[in-house]
Amino acid sequence: MAILRPAGEFDTSYASDMATIRRPWQWCLLLVFLLALFTLPFYASQGLVALVNRIGITIIAVQGLSLLTGFTGQISLGQAAFMTAGGYVSALLVNELGWPFLLALPAAAIAAGLVGLIFGLPSLRVKGFYLVMATLAAQFIIPWFTRNAFQDVLNGAQGLNVQVPVIFGVEFNTPQRYIFLTLTVLVLTTILAFNVTRSRLGRAFISIRDNDLAAELLGVNLFKYKLQAFFLASMYAGLAGSLAAHQLRHINSETFTLIDSIIFMGMLVIGGLGSNLGPIFGAIVVEFLIEAATLLGPFVAMIFPAKSAGVVQALRPLFFGTSLMLFLIFEPRGLAYRWQLFKAAWRLRPFSH
Amino acid sequence: MRRHLVGTIALLMVASMVLGACGPKAPPDFTGRTITLYHFGDLSGPYAAITAPLVHGAEDAVAAVNAAGGIYGATLEIQFADTAGSIDEAVAAYDRFTGADDNILFMITYGSGEVEALAARFAEDKIVNITAGLSARGFYIDSGYTFGLGPIYPDQFGLVMQYLHDNWDTMKPEDAGDEIKLAYISWPTAFGQGALTSETRAFLEDLDIEVVVEEVYDLSPAADTTTAILNAQAAGANVIWTNTLAFGVSVILNDLNALGLRDQFVVATDNWGMDLATYAYMADPSYGVGLISAFPYLWWTDTENAGVQYAEGLFAANERPAGEHNVGYLLLVAGVDMAVQAITHAIDTVGWDNLNGEAVADALIDLSPFEALDGVLRPDYSGGSRSPHVSQIRMIQGGPDAFNILMDWTETPDLRPVE
Numbered sequence: 001m002a003i004l005r006p007a008g009e010f011d012t013s014y015a016s017d018m019a020t021i022r023r024p025w026q027w028c029l030l031l032v033f034l035l036a037l038f039t040l041p042f043y044a045s046q047g048l049v050a051l052v053n054r055i056g057i058t059i060i061a062v063q064g065l066s067l068l069t070g071f072t073g074q075i076s077l078g079q080a081a082f083m084t085a086g087g088y089v090s091a092l093l094v095n096e097l098g099w100p101f102l103l104a105l106p107a108a109a110i111a112a113g114l115v116g117l118i119f120g121l122p123s124l125r126v127k128g129f130y131l132v133m134a135t136l137a138a139q140f141i142i143p144w145f146t147r148n149a150f151q152d153v154l155n156g157a158q159g160l161n162v163q164v165p166v167i168f169g170v171e172f173n174t175p176q177r178y179i180f181l182t183l184t185v186l187v188l189t190t191i192l193a194f195n196v197t198r199s200r201l202g203r204a205f206i207s208i209r210d211n212d213l214a215a216e217l218l219g220v221n222l223f224k225y226k227l228q229a230f231f232l233a234s235m236y237a238g239l240a241g242s243l244a245a246h247q248l249r250h251i252n253s254e255t256f257t258l259i260d261s262i263i264f265m266g267m268l269v270i271g272g273l274g275s276n277l278g279p280i281f282g283a284i285v286v287e288f289l290i291e292a293a294t295l296l297g298p299f300v301a302m303i304f305p306a307k308s309a310g311v312v313q314a315l316r317p318l319f320f321g322t323s324l325m326l327f328l329i330f331e332p333r334g335l336a337y338r339w340q341l342f343k344a345a346w347r348l349r350p351f352s353h
Numbered sequence: 354m355r356r357h358l359v360g361t362i363a364l365l366m367v368a369s370m371v372l373g374a375c376g377p378k379a380p381p382d383f384t385g386r387t388i389t390l391y392h393f394g395d396l397s398g399p400y401a402a403i404t405a406p407l408v409h410g411a412e413d414a415v416a417a418v419n420a421a422g423g424i425y426g427a428t429l430e431i432q433f434a435d436t437a438g439s440i441d442e443a444v445a446a447y448d449r450f451t452g453a454d455d456n457i458l459f460m461i462t463y464g465s466g467e468v469e470a471l472a473a474r475f476a477e478d479k480i481v482n483i484t485a486g487l488s489a490r491g492f493y494i495d496s497g498y499t500f501g502l503g504p505i506y507p508d509q510f511g512l513v514m515q516y517l518h519d520n521w522d523t524m525k526p527e528d529a530g531d532e533i534k535l536a537y538i539s540w541p542t543a544f545g546q547g548a549l550t551s552e553t554r555a556f557l558e559d560l561d562i563e564v565v566v567e568e569v570y571d572l573s574p575a576a577d578t579t580t581a582i583l584n585a586q587a588a589g590a591n592v593i594w595t596n597t598l599a600f601g602v603s604v605i606l607n608d609l610n611a612l613g614l615r616d617q618f619v620v621a622t623d624n625w626g627m628d629l630a631t632y633a634y635m636a637d638p639s640y641g642v643g644l645i646s647a648f649p650y651l652w653w654t655d656t657e658n659a660g661v662q663y664a665e666g667l668f669a670a671n672e673r674p675a676g677e678h679n680v681g682y683l684l685l686v687a688g689v690d691m692a693v694q695a696i697t698h699a700i701d702t703v704g705w706d707n708l709n710g711e712a713v714a715d716a717l718i719d720l721s722p723f724e725a726l727d728g729v730l731r732p733d734y735s736g737g738s739r740s741p742h743v744s745q746i747r748m749i750q751g752g753p754d755a756f757n758i759l760m761d762w763t764e765t766p767d768l769r770p771v772e
Contacts, residue, residue, distance in 0.1 A: 046452020050445055147541050147569075157546040157569075158488070161469065161495055173477065175448050248444050250470035254542055255440055294442065297396050297435040301405065312396045312435065 020194050038183055041176035050175035055287045056182040057243045062267050062279035063193050064236025069265070070273040071197055072229040073209030074123050075131055078116075078138030079237050079264050080256035085142055086112035086238025087245030087255065088154065091162040094246070096153070101165035101246065105185070108242035109235040115142070116234020123226045127212070139261055143253035159252025162245045178247050185239055193276050196232065205229055209274070266324045272334025281335035289319045383705055384426035390415065390692060391432050391450045392461040398438025399572050400464065403599055403630050406677035407463065407485075408433055410685030413667045418689065424696055429689075436467060443467035444474075451478060458699075458713045459692050461685075462486055465506075465544040472496035479710040481695075481717065483688055487623075488547035492739045493770050498710065500717055501740030502650075502688055502730060504765045506596055506623050509647035509744060510548035511556050511766035513621045516746050516759070517592060517645075518560045526617050529591040533562045536585030536618075538578060538605060539596045541569040548596040548623065552768040565590050574600035574634050578608045586614060593618045598625035602644065603634035610640050621645040627747060627756055629679040641749045645759065649744035650687065651729045652756050653678060660687065660727030683729065691717075691725035691732055731762070742767060 011017035021027055041049050065079045090108035093099040099107070115138075122134040147157045154160065164173040165181060172178045196202050204225045207215035216222050245251040263286060271282020293315040304311045331338055392411055394404040415431045423429055434446035443464065451457060460475070462468055462484045468491030475482045476497040484491070489505040503509070517524055517533055525533075535557065539545035549567070557564060565588040568581035582605070585593060595605055602622050609615045620643065627646035632638055655661050664686040668678060699708055699716040722733035722741075733741045746760040 047445075047449035050448035050452070054441070054445060157541045158469065158490060158543045161473065161490075175452075244441070248440055248470055249473055250440055250466075252440075252466065252543060254466065293397070294435050294437070294445075298408075298433045301396060301408070313398070313401045316397055316437065 018198055020198070034187070038180070041179055046175055049179055051287070051291060053175050053179045053182050053247065055283055056179070056186045057240050057247070058264075058267070058287060059279050059283040060186055060189050060243070061237050061240035062264050062271070062283050063189055063276075064233040064240070065264050065268055066271075066273070066276070066279045067193060067196060067205065067236070068229045068233035070268060070275065070278060071202060071209060072205040072226065073127075073212075074120075074226060074229060075128070075265075076135040076230075076233065077132055077258065077261045077265065078119055078135035078142075079233065080258065080260035081138040081142040082112045082116050082234040082237035083241030083244065083256040083260075084146060084251070084253065085115045085234075086241030087162075087251040088146055088160070088241075089238070090242035091160045091245050091251055092153065094163050094165075095160060100167070102167060105239065105242050109238040112238025112241060113231040113235035116230045116237070117227055120227050120230025120234075123230065124223045136258075139258045143257075146253045157253060159250060159255070162249050162251055164249060165246050172246075182243055182247075185243060189236060189239065190276070190280075193279075197276055201225070201228065206274075263320065266320060268334075269324060269332075270327045270334055272336030272338075275334070275336035277336040277339060278334050281339065285323070285335065286320060289323060290316055293319045380425055381700070381705065382426045383424070383700075386427040386705070387430050388424060388427050388458065388696060389430045389432055389454060390459045390461060390689070391434075391454075391457060393434040393436050393443060393446045393450075393467075394461075394463045395438035396435040398436070400438050400598075402633075403625075403628075403679070403681055404463065406673075406679050406681035407685050409671070409673055409677060410664075410682035411461065411689055413671045413673070413682075414686040414689035416671075417667055418693055424693060425700060429693070436464065438464060440464075440466050440470045443471060447471055447474060451480075456709055458696060458708065458710050459483060461688060461692075465491060465547050466542065468492075468499060469494075469543055472499055475499055479714070481710050481713045483692060485625075485684060485688075486544065487740065488543050489550060489552075489768070489770050490543075490547075496739070498714055499739055500714075500732070500734055502684060502691075502732070503624050503740065504647065504649055504742055504744050505740045505769060506544075506548040507550050507553045507768035507770075508740070508742060508765040509623050509649070510553050510594060510596070511768045512647050512744055512763065513594070513645060513746060514553075514557060514560060514562055515766060517619065517621070518562060524619055526591055526619060528617065533560075533592055534565045534588070534590045535562055536566045536568065536581075536588065536590035536593045537564055537596075538566075538568045538570065538581045538585065538593055540572045540601060542572060544598075545569065545572070545596050545601075548594065550768070550770060552770060556766060556768055562592075570604070572601070574604065576601075576604045578605050579612065582608055582612060582614060586617065591618060593620045594622065595620070595626065596623050598623075599628055599630035600634040602626040602631050603640075606640040606644065607634075607636045610636070615640070615643075619643070619645065623647060624649055624744075625680065627749065628681075629676070630681075633676070642751070644749045646747060647744045647765075648747040648756065648758075649731070649741060650680075650684060652747075653683060654756070658727055658729065660690075660725075660729040663726065664729070687726035687729040691730060694720060694723065694725065738767075738769065740769075 068074050068076050086108040089111040090104045093104040119138040123131055146154050164171050172181055204220045207220055267282035267286045270285055272278030297312040301312050395401055396404050411431055415429045418429050436442040457480045460482050463486050465486040465488035468484050468486040472491045473495040482499045485502045487501050487505045489507050492499045537549050566585050570576045570578045624647050651658050651661055664683050695713050695716045698720055699712040703712045718734045721735040731741055731743050742765050743762050744765050745758055745762055747756045748759045750757045
């Protein structure tokens with residue numbers, strides 16, 4: 001997009017070329033946006049705060065998938081399973097070992113990352129459709145493990161009640177409080193994602209995505225970088241899983257399902273693959289669509305009383321599927337690309353071309 | 354003279370005050386005020402097929418209460434949220450409701466998973482949760498404000514196993530031995546696994562009932578239980594317990610018949626398993642014959658009961674489709690009646706201004722044991738219990754609706770977990 005800048009604007013240093021935010025007013029806008037976000041509990045309804053909280057956690061999970069699929073080209077349908085791993089680890093560390101949440105959260109991320117490494121191993125030998133199958137295995141094996149292994153600790157299918165995070169004596173037991181945790185982690189993961197993708201690591205990821213054979217010939221260690229991508233993606237999932245488990249106060253093998261993994265992939269497509277803004281746009285749009293379907297459900301049931309169950313049941317898949325299809329047809333590069341075009345048009349006004 | 358007159362008037366005034374106090378008290382009038390019942394269930398997820406009748410039962414019952422004058426004139430209102438059978442959505446609905454109303458008296462829920470996940474929140478926010486999701490953990494672990502419409506699943510399971518143990522000679526399949534060997538074949542969910550707890554395992558051990566196999570199958574009407582059944586047969590099981598509902602029971606009965614093994618097993622289930630909806634998924638209605646279940650409420654066929662007649666009247670008046678003439682509708686008409694009784698009692702005890710979830714919870718305990726909808730339900734929350742401890746056992750002995758009583762109202766074993 002740099003080529004769409006107005007004539008006469010040049011980057012004069014490497015730092016300015018790599019900068020994510022270039023102008024003081026952009027910093028101001030970002031700060032105002034963050035301020036609005038962090039003060040949300042003071043002016044928004046609890047329902048909206050809870051929704052934003054949920055969107056925040058989803059964005060973290062999709063950011064991980066973006067690094068793996070969007071930037072490295074490794075398609076995964078196991079992101080929700082890695083959330084399960086993170087959620088369980090965090091719950092056990094806090095519940096059983098009495099770890100403080102602030103320690104359990106990164107530990108859950110690392111543990112999920114390690115689990116992700118195991119399922120990432122096939123990525124060296126297989127790709128595309130076959131890799132999807134390999135990651136899909138995670139979505140069956142991990143829930144099976146939580147249901148059947150160590151039942152006296154993991155409590156089988158019934159799962160675990162998870163303690164509310166307590167930090168410096170403050171209980172994060174309401175959406176208005178919990179959102180501060182979610183937003184803080186989200187800001188950190190966003191900064192990390194932006195930095196990873198513009199670093200040597202990110203360039204290696206992109207080279208693997210664009211042409212793994214050429215990348216290998218250029219000296220990129222495919223095994224190492226693919227596994228790093230899996231580790232990072234699963235780490236993000238672990239963070240999201242931990243946050244979600246403590247927010248829900250419960251986790252079981254059904255909490256994060258294959259459907260969630262598919263929806264995450266859809267969010268990425270709608271938001272834009274290969275862009276750090278993609279997960280944010282995608283998660284927001286899809287979560288709002290799901291929320292709209294949820295709120296519309298009872299009204300639709302009233303309109304079609306005889307077929308209410310079937311009609312309402314169809315609403316969510318209908319909203320999600322239709323939007324995904326429309327994006328694939330009309331804007332396969334997602335909302336992030338559309339946003340870039342909009343920004344470019346604004347910069348170049350009144351000359352839109 | 355004047356002194357006598359003053360004395361007489363004073364005496365008359367005191368007498369009239371005393372008599373006034375002893376006479377019937379005018380009921381309070383809260384016309385213009387509203388009491389909201391919050392109600393959430395799965396309209397778009399795996400349990401959607403059975404949720405619509407529950408929703409309609411609640412709506413019709415609330416409309417009928419309002420038509421009859423509400424609660425001391427106050428209008429009853431119901432708000433519903435779809436949870437899609439997901440804990441995530443249930444928590445979101447809870448947050449939405451509690452954000453909009455800071456004095457919620459009642460919430461009505463169905464899913465065991467959501468009951469477990471929300472139990473601590475109900476207790477913290479002092480909101481009574483009347484639920485049909487009867488997993489023990491939701492009632493007794495980090496809980497306190499969850500009240501069951503029926504006995505918890507471990508109690509139901511215990512009751513049926515006790516019955517089979519006591520009547521094995523007459524109940525056992527033809528070639529079965531003298532020992533009950535149990536196969537627990539169920540969904541891999543909080544609901545599906547809700548009956549098999551450490552307390553029920555100990556109880557079964559006391560009854561010399563051996564759990565020879567534990568199998569799970571998909572939460573889907575198209576699930577295949579063939580392998581699970583064959584494993585049960587190989588392990589020597591002669592009783593199958595499935596803690597599922599409608600299509601969960603049907604797939605087992607379908608597969609048992611397809612395998613030609615129906616006569617080798619007694620099939621038993623929780624209260625949700627014996628329902629009109631079960632027939633919707635059965636390949637042949639005759640497959641249902643012999644199914645046993647705990648049955649902690651009356652049924653539509655108990656037409657002599659005034660509560661059932663009332664529910665039948667509502668069903669007909671609202672022109673509900675025949676497919677909804679099932680447990681969900683009846684249960685929620687009774688559930689609303691239970692809520693109305695509790696709220697009325699709470700108002701009588703603490704007054705309108707102090708009416709809150711805590712007062713309603715106290716009212717439920719104070720009223721116990723009582724009858725909801727003229728005995729359709731028999732709630733009892735006395736003695737620290739948060740679910741009733743009585744149930745019938747019924748058996749399908751004919752086509753749909755022939756849910757005949759095998760054992761009348763009996764006290765269930767108390768298999769609640771240690772808090």
